[in-house]
Amino acid sequence: GNSVTQMEGPVTLSEEAFLTINCTYTATGYPSLFWYVQYPGEGLQLLLKATKADDKGSNKGFEATYRKETTSFHLEKGSVQVSDSAVYFCALSGMDSSYKLIFGSGTRLLVRP
Amino acid sequence: GAVVSQHPSWVICKSGTSVKIECRSLDFQATTMFWYRQFPKQSLMLMATSNEGSKATYEQGVEKDKFLINHASLTLSTLTVTSAHPEDSSFYICSAKDRELVGDTQYFGPGTRLTVL
Numbered sequence: 001g002n003s004v005t006q007m008e009g010p011v012t013l014s015e016e017a018f019l020t021i022n023c024t025y026t027a028t029g030y031p032s033l034f035w036y037v038q039y040p041g042e043g044l045q046l047l048l049k050a051t052k053a054d055d056k057g058s059n060k061g062f063e064a065t066y067r068k069e070t071t072s073f074h075l076e077k078g079s080v081q082v083s084d085s086a087v088y089f090c091a092l093s094g095m096d097s098s099y100k101l102i103f104g105s106g107t108r109l110l111v112r113p
Numbered sequence: 114g115a116v117v118s119q120h121p122s123w124v125i126c127k128s129g130t131s132v133k134i135e136c137r138s139l140d141f142q143a144t145t146m147f148w149y150r151q152f153p154k155q156s157l158m159l160m161a162t163s164n165e166g167s168k169a170t171y172e173q174g175v176e177k178d179k180f181l182i183n184h185a186s187l188t189l190s191t192l193t194v195t196s197a198h199p200e201d202s203s204f205y206i207c208s209a210k211d212r213e214l215v216g217d218t219q220y221f222g223p224g225t226r227l228t229v230l
Binding site: 036041042043044045046049089098099100101102103104105106 | 145158206208220222223
């Protein structure tokens, strides 16, 4: 079946460091891929998405490229801030019309000043 | 932006009682809402898909008689945990899909923490 695998956290970085959170997926066909972020005490928010191979999603300095050949959708940011501290979830949507999301286990990011 | 609310944000109940959780789309209409369960430090697991005016579709392994879902209007879905037990303690999250938008973007509520004593 379809699944998403994320690197385990927590990831602890100093402010202005480079961030990479790995995400790989298993799916038949061509799913849409997402990164969601959950700030402390808040609900999940869509950070970025990509709907087809080689698409790059970007938002708030974060980027992720849909790599079909490696079935990956790694999240990157060139210079993290303390306010980026949150839990990041990689997800894919089903290839049917149900719009179901399948989530990875989440990666907690802690950015220290 | 699209806002989804949940009520209550947290609830503590005694074992054997039932608890109702509401999920509302505040500024859009949602023909489809989803209910997830999140265990501590784990991912979200889809429990069921709620479609306005029809029966919910439950994921494999989810007891439909225990987790009753009602989607009576385009802005409200409810999840009732019946005869709750301590193992039902969890963080329950809903999401909603805007009926006016094509595609698969979902908007998430802030979640409801249920503790069963």
